[in-house]
Amino acid sequence: MDTKKSSELAQSVKIILIGDGGTGKTSLVNQFVHRKFSSIYKTTIGVDITPYQVLVKDTGKIIRFVIWDMSGQTHFEQFRSRFYTGSSGAIVVYDLTNASSYLNIQTWIKECRNACNKTIPITLMGNKADLDELIILETQQPKTEFPAVLTSAKNNWNVDKAFFSLFEAIIGQKLEKIEEQSTETTHISYDHKSGS
Ligand SMILES: Nc1nc2c(ncn2[C@@H]2O[C@H](COP(=O)(O)OP(=O)(O)OP(=O)(O)O)[C@@H](O)[C@H]2O)c(=O)[nH]1
Numbered sequence: 356m357d358t359k360k361s362s363e364l365a366q367s368v369k370i371i372l373i374g375d376g377g378t379g380k381t382s383l384v385n386q387f388v389h390r391k392f393s394s395i396y397k398t399t400i401g402v403d404i405t406p407y408q409v410l411v412k413d414t415g416k417i418i419r420f421v422i423w424d425m426s427g428q429t430h431f432e433q434f435r436s437r438f439y440t441g442s443s444g445a446i447v448v449y450d451l452t453n454a455s456s457y458l459n460i461q462t463w464i465k466e467c468r469n470a471c472n473k474t475i476p477i478t479l480m481g482n483k484a485d486l487d488e489l490i491i492l493e494t495q496q497p498k499t500e501f502p503a504v505l506t507s508a509k510n511n512w513n514v515d516k517a518f519f520s521l522f523e524a525i526i527g528q529k530l531e532k533i534e535e536q537s538t539e540t541t542h543i544s545y546d547h548k549s550g551s
Pocket residue numbers: 374375376377378379380381382383393394395396397398399400425426427428482483484485486506507508509510
C-alpha cells in the first residue's frame with residue numbers, strides 16, 4: 356500500500372491528554388509513539404502535539420490521531436480551554452502513587468466536558484504501576500463511568516492498550532498499528548505574562 360498517498364486522505368481525529376502535573380502524560384506519549392522513556396522530569400509548557408496513524412482493521416483505511424499533550428500545571432489553567440476545541444476524545448492520567456492526582460480526576464473530567472461536549476469518550480490511565488512499593492491507589496477504582504487502564508510509561512506496560520481503547524471507542528471499529536510512520540511533535544507555547 357502507498358502509505359504516503361493514503362495518509363494525505365486520512366481522517367484526522369484530535370484527542371487530548373489531561374491530568375495533574377507530573378502524572379506522566381508526556382512520558383506516556385513518548386513511550387507510545389517513540390518507545391522512549393526518561394526519568395528526568397521536564398514539565399510541559401503549553402501543549403505538545405504529536406500525530407499517530409493507525410489502520411482500520413481489514414479495510415486498509417488510515418486514521419490520523421493527533422495527540423494534544425497538555426500541561427497539567429495549575430498556572431496553565433486559565434489558557435487551557437482554547438486547547439480543548441475540536442477534541443473527539445480525552446485521556447485523563449492520574450498517578451497511582453499520588454492521591455491528590457486521583458482526587459482531581461473529577462475536576463479534569465468536568466473541565467473537559469464543559470470545554471468539549473458532555474458525551475466525549477474518556478479513558479482513564481492510572482500510571483506509574485511499576486512503582487510497587489509506593490502505590491497507594493492499587494485497589495481503588497475511580498468512581499466514574501469511564502474505563503480505567505493501569506499503565507507504566509516506564510516499563511511500557513498497557514500503554515498501547517490504553518491508547519487503542521480510546522481510539523477504538525471514538526472510531527467504533529477495531530484498529531491496527533502502523534509500525535513505520537513519521538511522528539514529529541509540534542510545540543505550542545504560551546506567554547505566561549501576557550497570557551497569549
Ligand atoms: N516510575 C515511573 N515514573 C514515571 C512514569 N511515567 C512518568 N514518570 C516520571 O514522572 C515524572 C513526570 O512525568 P511527565 O511525563 O513529565 O509528567 P506530565 O504529566 O507530562 O507533567 P506536566 O507536563 O507537568 O503536566 C518524570 O520524572 C517521569 O520520568 C512511570 O510509568 N513510572
